[in-house]
Amino acid sequence: MPSYNPNSNVNDRARWLPSSNGTYSASSALASLRTLHSFVPWFKLVWFAQNIPRMSFILWVAIRGMLSTRDCIHKYDLLVVTTCVLCNTHPESHAHLFFQCLFSRAIWTQIMNICGSPWNGLCWNAFIDWASTHWRGNSPTIVANKLCLGVAVYHIWRERNCRVFEGTQKTSLVVARSIIDTIRCWLSSFNLKNHPIIALNWNVNSSSFAVLLLSCLGHLFRAVLSLCLALALLPGYAPCILYILSLFL
Numbered sequence: 001m002p003s004y005n006p007n008s009n010v011n012d013r014a015r016w017l018p019s020s021n022g023t024y025s026a027s028s029a030l031a032s033l034r035t036l037h038s039f040v041p042w043f044k045l046v047w048f049a050q051n052i053p054r055m056s057f058i059l060w061v062a063i064r065g066m067l068s069t070r071d072c073i074h075k076y077d078l079l080v081v082t083t084c085v086l087c088n089t090h091p092e093s094h095a096h097l098f099f100q101c102l103f104s105r106a107i108w109t110q111i112m113n114i115c116g117s118p119w120n121g122l123c124w125n126a127f128i129d130w131a132s133t134h135w136r137g138n139s140p141t142i143v144a145n146k147l148c149l150g151v152a153v154y155h156i157w158r159e160r161n162c163r164v165f166e167g168t169q170k171t172s173l174v175v176a177r178s179i180i181d182t183i184r185c186w187l188s189s190f191n192l193k194n195h196p197i198i199a200l201n202w203n204v205n206s207s208s209f210a211v212l213l214l215s216c217l218g219h220l221f222r223a224v225l226s227l228c229l230a231l232a233l234l235p236g237y238a239p240c241i242l243y244i245l246s247l248f249l
């Protein structure tokens with residue numbers, strides 16, 4: 001047996017056994033308390049460096065199917081009415097509320113148009129699986145798409161709660177505008193200098209050459225149009241048509 005001879009020249013010292021160096025740390029304490037599980041496939045879809053925490057939290061609860069939707073409450077016989085308050089036609093569930101509801105679809109259609117992704121018609125669970133597979137990495141395009149998912153789910157859930165608890169309601173157009181404004185503000189904090197397409201799609205100010213060039217072209221076009229209008233050089237409806245076109249530049 002190995003012998004143990006205490007060294008009377010060294011003071012006794014307490015050691016924190018869960019840590020390899022014997023020093024206490026919060027991370028080592030947490031690691032000793034929790035049970036480690038494998039990551040779920042949608043982990044990076046919810047938690048990423050550029051996320052908006054309170055919106056990621058709602059998305060996390062929604063993906064786990066643990067929001068208090070009316071179908072969940074109905075299981076405990078606490079609620080008789082199960083109709084979705086956004087469309088008033090179908091029973092409210094996670095899958096319906098966030099993806100199948102006509103109200104939500106109108107919102108997703110507008111957002112997907114900006115993202116450049118067509119509405120693919122998947123159901124809620126299939127879409128989460130699809131996005132978990134395809135939205136990988138940290139490129140601005142992927143980050144913008146993941147932000148869209150979290151912000152949209154948050155705002156749809158918030159609108160649902162406003163209708164249930166406060167008796168107020170907004171149109172899908174107004175909710176979509178709030179979502180787009182939130183994402184635009186968030187993206188404006190990123191460096192999109194090398195991603196002018198995203199800056200243009202989300203109308204985020206960028207100092208990139210392409211954005212500046214398009215902006216200058218718009219100003220030049222409107223200046224020439226104003227001059228033509230002033231000199232009455234354009235006949236008929238041409239000035240109106242050109243002015244409407246200039247608004248898109």
Ligand SMILES: [Zn+2]
Nearest residue numbers: 084086087101
């Ligand atoms: Zn609905």
